[in-house]
Amino acid sequence: MVEYAQNKRNRVGIEHDRVTNVSSTDFPGYYPGEDHSWNFDKFKKNFKIAIKSLNDTESTFDLIGVDASIANAFRRIMIAEIPTLAVEYVYIENNTSIIQDEVLAHRLGLIPFKANPDYLRWFKKDDPDFEPTDYDTVVMQLAVKCTANPNAPAGATDPKVLYNNSSVYSSSIVFEPQGRQSEWFPDGISPSNPDILIAKLRPGQEIKLTMHCILGIGQDHAKFSPVATASYRLLPIINIIGPAITGDLAVKFKNCFPKGVVEINSKGEAYVADARKDTVSREVLRHAEFENRVKLERQRDHFIFSIESTGAMPPDEIFLKSVQLLKRKCQILRSFKLD
Structure with missing residues (x-):
């Protein structure tokens, strides 16, 4: 039960009229009996970078296990601070x-x-x-x-x-x-x-x-600016709840999502093929027949990054330079002596 609660705390809820669980709670003392203090070994275990596509001008990769403030720092540095x-x-x-x-x-x-x-x-x-x-x-x-x-x-x-x-x-x-x-x-x-x-x-x-x-x-x-666009979005999560969605209802369910997100198997059942293609339009939540049949969420520490270079330098080099610049900023900050 505790594990389920901790997983839910890492998810942003998508409702038909609002977004829930948007506040960051990963710090000590927020939940009784749970220690959310930052730990390097835990961070190293959870942190991942997965490159999905890369060419001379465009790159898409997943940045997993960091806070939104870190992901946004990379984005802002790529746009505004790389010479x-x-x-x-x-x-x-x-x-x-x-x-x-x-x-x-x-x-x-x-x-x-x-x-x-x-x-x-x-x-x-x-x-x-x-x-x-x-x-x-x-x-x-x-x-x-x-x-x-x-x-x-x-x-x-x-x-x-x-x-x-x-x-x-x-x-x-x-x-x-x-x-x-x-x-x-x-x-x-x-x-x-x-x-x-x-x-x-x-x-x-x-x-x-x-x-x-x-x-x-x-x-x-x-x-x-070396980038035409530098953006990120949270990984969409789509959970089908309860009995399988089949028949004409499965076709309607599939059409509520962008192409490739939901497919229909040989049994006529709808299943989530690739949630990362979803734009989280919430179209499926408009239909009464799917009420309590699907749960839309986003994972708060899984960022899908897209970098489109102007051609001044490759997109992977742009990101590496943003990491170097952020590291240098941290070193400067650590050098200050506070009274």
Whole structure:
């Protein structure tokens, strides 16, 4: 009975009109006769990270056995505190496109670049005497001119056929290594996506400019954030209570959930196939025939994390950097001596 109660304390209840058991109670003295004090061995036993999917831009993994405050700390650090490279200064030599200089500079600033930030130092923007060096500034060039295509077939209407360089893409940005940057970045520095549209030109129009990229963090400007999205949700738990749900009722029960959450077996009985696909819409709680037949919950210490990188760095590296930053914050906090 005690074990059942402890399991229930780790669950958030989902009712048709409210959410229950939302307060964290894992501290000493909250429940008589139960010790919920933090224990390292217990934490190490329960803590798990399970990677569900991972590629160059997206990752989904389960973070199990931590408090919501820790999970949210990782999320906030990934969004706002991991340094990346972005355009900060744009020196325009010629811009005869229809896009104003300031709008063009803004568009360039939002282009993410693939570059290891560990090789660069912080640019001292507040120091008027500070001179940019190869240690803190990356130089990029963009020079594109639109001309008519003399070989365009008669009757053609597509600008890409009629003109050369009718569209300016991020692939036209060229890295100009300074000092030792060719050693630090042997593969060069380039936009994470070569197909980002910057501007459209017509014959006679030209864009020629130089960009200076520096390190920054998302809390200063969103262009420095390494993630497009970084989010988490609690693991859904669906319990079918009482006798099996069969027949037409099973089909209706299945349709109350997103595809793949509930399936019907060979006996015609509904069963939970994959609860993690559930969006907890509570649609099933609207139907009187399922009252007291299903219990919806969420596990409060099981977080399903989703990271979508802008391409500046792989999603697994983003998470590892967030762990390092949180560790550094804890070390700084521990160094303070309280009177």
